[in-house]
Amino acid sequence: MAMRDYAADKETIKNFFVDFCETNDEGQKFFKYAEQLTKVAHREQTEFVVELDDLYETNAELAEAVKQNTRRYTNIVSDLVYEMLPDYKHKEVAAKDALDVYIEHRIMLEARNHRMPGEMRDPRNRYPPELIRRFEVYFKDVSNAKSLAVRDVRAEHIGKLVTVRDKDLELAKHIAYVHQHSSQPPSRLRALPMRLVRRYISLTKRKQPVVPRALADYLVSSYVELRREARNARDVTFTSARNLLAILRLSTALARLRLSDVVEKEDVSEAIRLVEMSKQSLQHVEENVQRGISATDRIFAVVRELAGSSSTVKIADVIERCVDKGFKPDQVTHHSIISLHTSSP
Incomplete structure (x- = not known):
């Protein structure tokens, strides 16, 4: 795979943020990324989301490169957004937190200690870019991307864009929140004392x-x-x-x-x-034969096994055996298979 020109990719992404627009029902153009830049500059939102579906429309090759090297392009886009924010800042942000005061104070001290123009400061005293930025960059995978279970994420996925299933994503977010805040996430459900x-x-x-x-x-x-x-x-x-x-x-x-x-x-x-x-749950192979078989087919296999040479099967026996196989009773009754295959011809 040929090395990419990341400087050229950065310029392409910048033009994409400036020029990309969508048309609403009234025929008006909406510059979605310019709008995000404005909200981030005014501290109205902290997430800058790049949808790869949009990038595929403009440059499919670049979108694929983002999927394969997401970590690198996250840093590139983060630097790019930080550089573009002054152009989209139309008002001063009145609300400032303790971090703003701390950074301004350090910059003021640095200006006093380095009065000579062009004087280089000690690299060890430079602020980490993640500390200066007040936003996070996220890439949203294409709509037809194949989702993976969390347990299927392997070492080769590190640095790439991976879409996990909704339930697995909720579980991962819950675990991350608990580790970060030492408490469970806020919920409408009331926990038992x-x-x-x-x-x-x-x-x-x-x-x-x-x-x-x-x-x-x-x-x-x-x-x-x-x-x-x-x-x-x-x-x-x-x-x-x-x-x-x-x-x-x-x-x-x-x-x-x-x-x-x-x-x-x-x-x-x-x-x-x-x-x-x-x-x-011990069978973690990707090409599990059961995954390609529908629930109806598996329930029908249970019915055939119970019936043997007989032409009738008791519905209660079918439900009981399917429950033993891991199905829930409502799953068995939901499928029309019982009415089709348990009655006498």
């Missing part, structure tokens, strides 16, 4: 749920089914008696959460589902 949570945990520890004899056959058949599927599966997971012990422990834990003295069938089904989901 810790005293109440401690009291609830204390009550659950007093419970010792028992597994009734009526669930013995269900537990045995479920474990045998898990063993059979493990033998036919192509993954590296292994199902042993420890899995049965895990199911029993999870079932009793779920019963404790309900403050119940008896383990119910729903507790066992949920425990089996959790075990199945934990096994699936």
Whole structure:
């Protein structure tokens, strides 16, 4: 890959910020990046967002270079925006914080100590650009970009523009906020008092749920089914008696959460589902065969497996088996597959 002329790219991006415009419904032109520059200069916003969809319209090659070397172009655009701000500042900013006062004071002291024009100051005393800037530059990926899960981000993605899934992005933002502020983000939901949570945990520890004899056959058949599927599966997971012990422990834990003295069938089904989901989470290969199969097809596979040579299947059995496979009951009932394949021809 040929080396890029970053000085030329900087000039191209500058012209892009100045000239790019959109037309609204009334036919009027709107210079979106010039408007952002004005708001940043007046301290009305702290985020400067560059949409790659817009840059692709002007220069697709440059947009692709930004995706492949986002860290470098973030610094380039940050320097460029800082240089352009005086041209878009139409009024003085009245509100100043402590950092403004500190910087102005240091500049005044430097001016007193370096009266000779052109005198170079010690590079060690220069202000970091990140401290002087009062904004952050963000690149928004193209609308058709493929999103990744956070766990799929690898070392080769460092420095590049990566789009993560919405849920993963929310989780990452939540974790970053907690580490930065040592508290949970503000929310409309009211958290339970810790005293109440401690009291609830204390009550659950007093419970010792028992597994009734009526669930013995269900537990045995479920474990045998898990063993059979493990033998036919192509993954590296292994199902042993420890899995049965895990199911029993999870079932009793779920019963404790309900403050119940008896383990119910729903507790066992949920425990089996959790075990199945934990096994699936170990399969991090990108070309997982299950990812290309729709939920309807997988539910239909369960129906065919239950039916065998028979032409009818009980809906309750289908729901129960699908729940064991990791589906939720509403997922099973949502698909028309049950009405199509569980009735007699």
